[in-house]
Amino acid sequence: MTRVFVDTGIFVAAHDRGDPERQARAIHVLEALHERHEVVVSSQVLAEVFAAVTSGVGAPLPASAAADLVADVSEAATVVSVTQAVVTFAIEVMARHGLDLWQAQALATAHLEGARVLLTDGPRGGAELDGVRVVNPLTADFDAKLLE
Numbered sequence: 001m002t003r004v005f006v007d008t009g010i011f012v013a014a015h016d017r018g019d020p021e022r023q024a025r026a027i028h029v030l031e032a033l034h035e036r037h038e039v040v041v042s043s044q045v046l047a048e049v050f051a052a053v054t055s056g057v058g059a060p061l062p063a064s065a066a067a068d069l070v071a072d073v074s075e076a077a078t079v080v081s082v083t084q085a086v087v088t089f090a091i092e093v094m095a096r097h098g099l100d101l102w103q104a105q106a107l108a109t110a111h112l113e114g115a116r117v118l119l120t121d122g123p124r125g126g127a128e129l130d131g132v133r134v135v136n137p138l139t140a141d142f143d144a145k146l147l148e
Contacts, residue, residue: 002117003078004037005110005132006030008048009121011073013138018058022138029119029137037117039077042086042109044102046070046079080113097129107132 013019013026033039054066061069082105090108094101103122110118110132117133127134136142 001036001038003040003113003115004033004117004119005040005042005106005113005115006033006045006077007106007118007120007122008045008052010119010137011045011049011069012052012057013121015053015061015069016057016059025138025142029142033119034076040080040110040113040115041073041077042080042082042106044082044105044109046073049073078113080109082109086112093130107134 010026010030013022014030016023050066050070053061053069054063086105086108089112090101090105093099093104093108093111097104097107099107099122103120106120106122107118107129109115111130115132117135119135119137121136121138122134126136
């Protein structure tokens with residue numbers, strides 16, 4: 001089973017009722033992903049998801065619903081910690097690929113945890129960086145074959 005690291009934006013999009021088309025794409029991708037791949041997230045992603053869905057979306061969730069979401073993601077995914085090694089590698093990745101720290105940290109975590117694919121709504125979709133294929137599944141031209 002292929003390990004796929006899922007970044008914050010995908011979970012947030014799945015719970016953002018402000019953009020129904022994007023929300024539907026994110027939900028579809030997450031459902032399909034769990035059927036055929038091992039989903040990996042970091043402790044940072046869990047915290048960012050909670051913060052974003054309680055304050056960063058058009059229709060914020062109550063804290064209790066956001067806590068339930070974080071618990072659901074934690075149960076359905078392999079949760080890994082952001083370690084000193086991840087931060088050190090992320091700093092190297094920033095310089096090498098011109099990413100911001102948070103994008104670099106997601107890539108570094110994916111790489112160090114053996115994920116072959118990073119699902120993100122950030123830039124660089126379609127690129128392969130440090131052995132990890134970066135895929136933005138929320139675009140209209142998303143091809144599910146990129147997850148294989």
